[in-house]
Amino acid sequence: MATVAGAVRQNVERVIEGKTEIVDTALVVLLAEGHLLVEDVPGVGKTMLSKALARSIDCSVRRIQFTPDLLPSDVTGVSVYDQVNRRFEFRPGGVFANVVVGDEINRASPKTQSALLECMEERQVTVDNTTYSLERPFIVVATQNPLEMEGTYALPEAQRDRFMARVSMGYPVENAELAMVRSHTGGDPLGDLEPVTDAAQVRAMCDAVSGVYVSDPVQRYAVGITSATRRHADLALGASPRATLHLVRAGQALAALSGRDYVLPDDLTELAPRVLTHRLVTTVEATMGGRDAGAVLGRVLAAVPVPDGHGA
Missing domain, CATH: 1.10.8.80 (Magnesium chelatase subunit I, C-Terminal domain)
Structure with missing residues (x-):
């Protein structure tokens, strides 16, 4: 487990320079089957962290951009009537992925935020009295900006309590920022990332942690x-x-x-x-x-x- 986790850490740090403690926390939360709240100012790599983690473990990732007009059905999914087959069909929402990136989660209304409560705690979604299970591993990595409060809603205590850990990215040291500039100038390091493990092995590691x-x-x-x-x-x-x-x-x-x-x-x-x-x-x-x-x-x-x- 330590060997595989080390490979994932090294892979993510190709994109996120000088943030070993943050990457380690993300790995802890992933293997403990929790959820991570990343709180910091824009431009410090919050979204990049979650995308690099998803690519490293070869899992599906979906990004939900939380805005004031986002509806709960956009998160969980909705039943749509199919006129050809004359029946309702379920169309999954953004939460149906192994790694769900919730960007600026505090910009959505409390009603939309509450749509995540069942997903995060029970790893399932209930729509029209039908329950759909979410595939393991499942982790929500949510970001929020603590400074820009205009047009935001404070996260309810019930939702904050469902995040296993909260971290702050912080600004990189000069050497790490210089290395980031050099690596990103020559191309997109995120696009060059190759998986070092897969979802089945991550599930086995989660079982071993328990x-x-x-x-x-x-x-x-x-x-x-x-x-x-x-x-x-x-x-x-x-x-x-x-x-x-x-x-x-x-x-x-x-x-x-x-x-x-x-x-x-x-x-x-x-x-x-x-x-x-x-x-x-x-x-x-x-x-x-x-x-x-x-x-x-x-x-x-x-x-x-x-x-x-x-x-x-």
């Missing part, structure tokens, strides 16, 4: 972190039980990518800022005092006792 051992102390540590966020005075909304499951599942994926068949407490500590921060809502007093969700989570992690070893 078998990574999580000891009782590590499970208690995960619950202790999320429980502490619910009791913290600076947080109006703490992490949900789904967040606990996502944290443990991501820890299993990170352990597998590191060549281990067991999860360490350090895996959860490393992943917690990316898995939990976007789910937390600070109180008005904390916000006015300059204490954001990341800072509060940092204090929570410092206060929760870390178990010794992995308890195997």
Whole structure:
């Protein structure tokens, strides 16, 4: 698994320069069968990351451009009456792909955003009382611009909670940006990417991740972190039980990518800022005092006792 993941990482980094941690997070989310929210300013490679990942694993990819006039049926699909056969036929929407790129997801109306809830959680779509399963692997990589707020809608807490992790691309360092300029000037590096694995192998890797051992102390540590966020005075909304499951599942994926068949407490500590921060809502007093969700989570992690070893 570590060998295949390394090949995918190297392939994606041919397009995304100097963002190893971001690429690793995308791999963790993919193998943990979660979804990824990429939040940053335009032009830093958010969409390119998801397309490069899809090409590297030889899976289908569809891009949904979220706009105010986008309808829920555009996302999930719609039943259309066929006059020749005299029956309704289902036409799949943009969500029917292995990798779904949701561009500027916060520009669509809450009604359209809510169309993704069932897809992301249950990996199925229900249209006209008929349920259609989505093929594994299935990952939604959504992007949003945190600065340009005109014409946008804040993501509902229920939808944010369905994203396993949130990352920020950030600007590349000068050497990485120079390498990007050189590689993109001579052609399109995305078009030159060749797959290094396929969907069947990715499915097998996802199944293997679910078998990574999580000891009782590590499970208690995960619950202790999320429980502490619910009791913290600076947080109006703490992490949900789904967040606990996502944290443990991501820890299993990170352990597998590191060549281990067991999860360490350090895996959860490393992943917690990316898995939990976007789910937390600070109180008005904390916000006015300059204490954001990341800072509060940092204090929570410092206060929760870390178990010794992995308890195997």
